[in-house]
Amino acid sequence: MEQRGSYRPSPPPAWTPRTDPAPLLPEARPYRVLGTEAAAKADPALLLELYEQLVRGRRYNAQATALTKQGRLAVYPSSTGQEACEVAAALALEERDWLFPSYRDTLAAVARGLDPVQALTLLRGDWHTGYDPHEHRVAPLSTPLATQLPHAVGLAHAARLKGDDVVALAMVGDGGTSEGDFHExxxxxAVWKAPVVFLVQNNGFAISVPLAKQTAAPSLAHKAVGYGMPGRLVDGNDAAAVHEVLAEAVQRARAGGGPTLVEAVTYRIEAHTNADDATRYRGDTEVEAWRAHDPITLLEGELTDRGLLDDARRQGARDAAEALAADLRERMNQDPVLDPMDLFTHVYAEQTTQLREQAEQLRAELEAEAER
Structure with missing residues (x-):
């Protein structure tokens, strides 16, 4: 063993970055398709599908908001103004892929094919989730901020280990990027090169906290570089652009290229939830400026200019949206039949001793109440 003071470190080898940062850097400005030369290359069928889903989604948001005022929903976090992100996320995935939504992303789940009533069951307070995640490949709506992100990584990594051709797309708000789960x-x-895509919907506020009070980074997309994955910055109200960027990220993940962080710059037109008073932290002028950049208006203008959208097609989209709202309204106004014993059904695959004891206690209380 060398004596104290005899150790002389040799000069370190020349330092080089583990990953070239240049290809990972996001766009200088949010990427756009609508209103640019790139729009002419967009698939007309895709644009029309996006448009119809946007119109449907706007009406869905309005109806769900009305249901909270009628006492049929305990809470509803509206995605009005953010529909382009919601719809594009759903359409960018294959049927075998998984969607990991946050509590604001019920529209993305509906656009993926989930029954609107089932999508709202959690927010009504009737059920833990309200649908079978495995059947629809939609993870449970995540009310805690960003906890769905590690779950998405775990599923994607496990799928790759098993050789399954599956990509996970995880959605989160700008507020969720301030959570430790986001970092983890x-x-x-990135370390595992898991086939997962992270979509950050930067709608300007984490409830009442503006983005400038959450981070000093040039953009949220720039955070990707620190983890060793590409960052993409996209106009979140441009449905065609969001779909293109997400589809490319999904394809890259499926081909073994690893994860991508996508920041979609959008805006929450309505309050955080029906329990929030947004006028306390933002003004009408700001909201109206974003209304002028409405995702439906942007896409409708492009389709009209290209002769792809006539009055009949426009009315057809509105009629389909009204039919969805009417069905949702009718079924949500029916009182559900609930079994209190269902509390124990989906906690563990095999019930613990404590759960069995609690279930028996509740069953005895219910039987005694029925006898009385």
């Missing part, structure tokens, strides 16, 4: 998810995903 992105770090693990």
């Amino acid at each position: 998810a992105l770090n693990f995903a």
Whole structure:
């Protein structure tokens, strides 16, 4: 063993970055398709599908908001103004892929094919989730901020280990990027090269906290570089652009290229939830400026200019949206039949001793109440 003071470190080898940062950097400005030369290359069928889904989604948001005022929903976090992100996320995935939504992303789940009533069951307070995640490949709506992100990474990594051709797309708000789960998810995903896409819907506020009070980074997309994955910055109200960027990220993940962080710059037109008073932290002028950049208006203008959208097609989209709202309204106004014993059904695959004891206690209380 060398004596104290005899150790002389040799000069370190020349330092080089583990990953070239240049290809990982996001766009200088949010990427756009609508209103640019790139729009002419967009698939007309895709644009029309996006448009119809946007119109449907706007009406869905309005109806769900009305249901909270009628006492049929305990809470509803509206995605009005953010429909382009919601719809594009659903359409960018294959049937075998998984969607990991946050509590604001019920529209994305509906656009993926989930029954609107089932999508709202959690927010009504009737059920833990309200649907079978495996059947629809839609993870449970995540009310805690960003906890769905590590889950998405775990599923994607497990799928790759098993040889399954599956990609996970995880949605989160700008507020969720301030959580530790965001860091853990992105770090693990990059190290493992997991086939996962992170979509950050930067709608300007984490409830009442503006983005400038959450981070000093040039953009949220720039955070990707620190984890060793590409960052993309896209106009979140441009449905065609969001779909293109997400579809490319999904394809890259499926081909073994690893994760991508996508920041979609959008705006929450309505309050955080029906329990929030947004006028306390933002003004009408700001909201109206974003209304002028409405995702439906942007896409409708492009389709009209290209002669792809006539009055009949426009009315057809509105009629389909009204039919969805009417069905949702009718079924949500029916009182559900609930079994209190269902509380124990989906906690563990095999019930613990404590759960069995609690279930028996509740069953005895219910039987005694029925006898009385």
